[in-house]
Amino acid sequence: MTIKLLYVDDNPLMLEGFAALLAGSNIDLLVAENGHEGVAMATRVLPDVVLTDVRLPDIDGIEVMMRLRHNPQTAHIPVVMITGHISQRTRNYAERMGCNGYLIKPVNMPGLLTTLQPLVGEPLLIPEN
Secondary structure (H helix, E strand, C coil): CCEEEEEECCCHHHHHHHHHHHCCCCEEEEEECCHHHHHHHHHHHCCCEEEEECCCCCCCHHHHHHHHHCCCCCCCCCEEEEECCCCHHHHHHHHHCCCCEEEECCCCHHHHHHHHHHHHCCCCCCCCC
16 A cells, blocks of 8 residues: 655755655655645645654644644644754644654654654555665
8 A cells, every 4th residue: 555645844855855765665755845835735635644844934844733633634644743953842842732753854764664654554665775
């Protein structure tokens, strides 16, 4: 089964890096470059999981998660925060608000798999590089 992962990040290098990291896997990577686009895309395609940067140019990742949680169509979708800025305060707040995981950039494959596997309910098939 193919897993739909929506990745919301305004950094083109991060989006390209994830595409390369997941090439040949059973993950269909969908991308959005800002929070509003991410919420709209999640509502339209209903991904299996959303991975969102905390810092976005329009609305932040926590607001993306909150908008998804308040929409009955998307409330069930797991949301994982990703950030390059380690802040225990932000992490604690995101977890209190209901995020399903928290990753620090740069993300490595073992960390990504450990976080995503329990959320998607399907085996993640990642080719060895």
